[in-house]
Amino acid sequence: MSARAGVRAGDAGGCPVSHASDSPVDVTAEAVEFLHLYHEERRLPGVADRVARVREEIAVTGTYRHTGDELVHGAKVAWRQSARCVGRVRWAGLRVRDRRGVTTVAGIAEELARHLAVADNGGRIQSVMTVFAPDRPGVGLRARLWNDQLIRYCGHRMDDGSILGDPAQVAMTDAVRALGWHPPPVPGRFDLLPWVLETAYEDPTLVEVPRELVREVALTHPAYPWFEELRLRWHALPVISNMRLRVGGVDYSCAPFNGHYLGDEVGTRNMGDGDRYDQLLPVARGLGLDTSREDTLWREHAALVINQAVLHSFRAAGVRVSDPHTESELFMRFCAQEERAGRPVHGDWSWLNGSVGWAALHAVHHRYYDTRVPNPNLWQTDRAYGPAGVEALSLRQRHDVARRREG
Ligand code: ARG
Numbered sequence: 001m002s003a004r005a006g007v008r009a010g011d012a013g014g015c016p017v018s019h020a021s022d023s024p025v026d027v028t029a030e031a032v033e034f035l036h037l038y039h040e041e042r043r044l045p046g047v048a049d050r051v052a053r054v055r056e057e058i059a060v061t062g063t064y065r066h067t068g069d070e071l072v073h074g075a076k077v078a079w080r081q082s083a084r085c086v087g088r089v090r091w092a093g094l095r096v097r098d099r100r101g102v103t104t105v106a107g108i109a110e111e112l113a114r115h116l117a118v119a120d121n122g123g124r125i126q127s128v129m130t131v132f133a134p135d136r137p138g139v140g141l142r143a144r145l146w147n148d149q150l151i152r153y154c155g156h157r158m159d160d161g162s163i164l165g166d167p168a169q170v171a172m173t174d175a176v177r178a179l180g181w182h183p184p185p186v187p188g189r190f191d192l193l194p195w196v197l198e199t200a201y202e203d204p205t206l207v208e209v210p211r212e213l214v215r216e217v218a219l220t221h222p223a224y225p226w227f228e229e230l231r232l233r234w235h236a237l238p239v240i241s242n243m244r245l246r247v248g249g250v251d252y253s254c255a256p257f258n259g260h261y262l263g264d265e266v267g268t269r270n271m272g273d274g275d276r277y278d279q280l281l282p283v284a285r286g287l288g289l290d291t292s293r294e295d296t297l298w299r300e301h302a303a304l305v306i307n308q309a310v311l312h313s314f315r316a317a318g319v320r321v322s323d324p325h326t327e328s329e330l331f332m333r334f335c336a337q338e339e340r341a342g343r344p345v346h347g348d349w350s351w352l353n354g355s356v357g358w359a360a361l362h363a364v365h366h367r368y369y370d371t372r373v374p375n376p377n378l379w380q381t382d383r384a385y386g387p388a389g390v391e392a393l394s395l396r397q398r399h400d401v402a403r404r405r406e407g
Helices: 024-041 047-061 068-080 088-093 105-123 167-178 225-230 263-272 280-287 298-316 324-340 395-406
Strands: 095-098 128-131 143-145 155-157 163-165 195-199 205-207 216-218 233-235 243-247 250-252 377-380
Touching: 024 047, 024 068, 068 088, 068 095, 068 128, 068 243, 068 377, 088 324, 095 105, 105 128, 105 195, 105 205, 155 167, 163 167, 195 395, 216 298, 225 280, 233 263, 263 298, 280 298
Parallel strands: 095 128
Antiparallel strands: 143 195, 155 163, 195 205, 216 233, 243 250, 243 377
16 A cells, blocks of 8 residues: 555645555555445445455456445545545535546536536535546556646746746646647736646547636725725636545546635635735735835735635625634534544644634644545646656557557
8 A cells, every 4th residue: 555655745746645556455455444444434234245346356357346335435535534624524525426437538528517517506615526437457547637726727928938827827828838729819817727638548638618617706805995906816616636536445536626715725825925926015015014124024914915805705706715713613623523433633734724813823723633644535646747747648648558468
């Protein structure tokens, strides 16, 4: 079970190490462990029979097929054990869409669009995961999305060397342009990136995101009318599309999932960070703060005001969003539940604690967490594009090689 040994890097891009290949022994051990967990937590009889059948299936095929209910429970447990997520009290309510039978680019694109609609739910955002076909043992992914989230904004390289839009998406924006995508005639700061989808039978394909399914919120501040002149906005749904779901020794590399936003993610990280939209200085100017010296704490002041704007605007637009105080209280409830159930609380302190809400010194700060990363879980995957993660072969080529090998 090499995934367990996955080292955790401290930086934001750091991630549990990816699985290269699995020996049938590992798969079996992980399968047996998961089936016991599943039968026990769901209070189901017959674990010995199920284990025996799965062992046979692995011996013949190198893997096995989860029942629909095993998949649903496995996905929920993967969320429950995700060390970085502060919203895990909701784990049992995850809506899992079992789409293992959908394997074409057109079919997957349609299901992604449905995912957006189901998750958006008129602004009362629901947590949803859509699971496509599992990876083939020894060969790899059957379907791959290049995007790290289903909704993201372009980072355009301008002639003068500056970046317009989200600097975090420059490499992806370059990648879609290389595939033949044309940016809008007048590029903006909030242009939607298209999806890039590939499968074992189809080359990387560009798909426009259905505009009408993308809810966005224009940011305004309850006390500062000038704030809206900054013309900032953000999308309502964070749908992570570059993580691999691993359940009982089976990898589902194409399994996009979403929750709803914590204000901090948009207000501090996406809007405030110097390598993202970098809005602290414009906001501090609007507030008339002295930015000539750090000890006026103008950065903290500006970040706080942007966070207020995010929470206010999302609420006013009827879009579900969490504030740090409510969320940390809910997280404490989750910890208590887990402890009552006799389970350790897996957690990454630096991710669970945000940057606003410190004044009340909520309880999430005042404890430590179990830093192991057991499966089921969600793992970072390699980038499908760009200098560091370039795949020499497309999925289709990789699968062709495997098919030839198998004769
Ligand atoms: N921080 C990421 C973003 O700003 C989203 C990560 C997932 N967040 C969530 N609330 N489920 O887009």
